[in-house]
Amino acid sequence: MTDNLPILFRRGLSSLSKASELPSIESSTQNLIESALLDLRVARRRVLDLSLFSPNETLDDISTKDLAYLLVPFTVAEAENRARATDRDVRLARLLEAERNYKEFVQNLERYEVVPKDEQELCRKNASLIADASRRREMKIKQYKAEKDIRNKIEAVQQRNWRSSSGSESDFDLISSLLPPSGAATGDDEDLDVEDASREATLLLMRLLYSQAYAQLDHLADELHLLKNALPPESSRPDSETRRAGEMDWKLDMPQPQLGRGGPLLDPEGRPLQPFTILPSSAAQRARLHAQVFQADHRLPSMTIDEYLEIERQRGNIITGGGAAALEKPTSKEQLMIDSEQDGTALGEEKAEERRKKDEEWARYTDVNPRGAGNTMNRG
DSSP: OOOOHHHHHHHHHHHHHHHHTSOTTSHHHHHHHHHHHHHHHHHHHHHHHHTOOOTTOOGGGSOHHHHGGGGHHHHHHHHHHHSOOOSHHHHHHHHHHHHHHHHHHHHHHHHTTOSOHHHHHHHHOOGGGOOOHHHHHHHHHHHHHHHHHHHHHHHHHHHHHTOOOOTTOOHHHHHHHHSOOTTOOOOSHHHHHHHHHHHHHHHHHHHHHHHHHHHHHHHHHHHHHHHHHSOOOGGGSOHHHHHHHHHHHHOSOOOOTTSOTTSOSBOTTSOBSSOOOSSOSOHHHHHHHHHHHSSOSSOOOSSOHHHHHHHHHHHTOOOOOOSHHHHHSOOHHHHHHHHHTOTTSHHHHHHHHHHHHHHHHHHHHHHHSOTTTTOOSSOO
């Protein structure tokens, strides 16, 4: 193939950048993504064939012009994730390929120690798994502030050294801007300064995309879990099984003469194996159950309020009297005094004697218990 690596990578990034600004459901957008995938896959194979990166090297051993190609797996994963797939198995294969490329990108950055340890710990934390809402919100704010800080640093490096940044450019445009121009040569001090600035911006962009890769891995894990546990579509079932499943949606009893009446009623999937009766066979029982259907949905009262009060009155649970009439009625002591004042009558003498006995009992009580005898708390 005559195209060199920078041209392939830049062309794939350009297609991805255009596709990111269009609705993903459009056919033109999917054509751009497929074109980007074709170039990026070839660029990925070219990076492996050229052995640009070795596990025996350190970050300082990688030249600035090759440093940007550490981002190739990330772009391949982004293209695979954005590609449309209507078939379940095709979508599952694309997600698995995207997951593999995201993990390769993350492992490369960790091996070369591009991302500081504290940023690695922050990116690995999945905020959606935190149960406490306040802690989850605080974690998301920290991650957002970290990404915003890195973006500001990238813009500052670009504006300070070789070009101004427009706020509308995508991450793919940022990657493309860091690729070395064709035929570029570094010799004088100005070129060295641009190279240092490009290296600094590339490392910052890698840290930014590192956090995005972990966020995408969390989303992929959820979607992969759903796809792996989803039921196969109706079209993938055999015709006989599909027809039988359709029949079981509306048929309760499936006649199967070959089965005996003593066998099980349902199979392991919950389908009936032989006819059975839900209602009792007795006509009286069916009538009783039928009568219980059309009735109130709550317990109805069995007696009126007046009947209930009469029963309670007979039990002695209702207290009578009181009110204004009770205020005007004399007390037992006042009534005794009134009755004892009826001189010349048997009732008056009886009540006078009763009053005299009560006064004597009270006098004896006061002699034994003088006033204040029991109060020993306030003595001086």
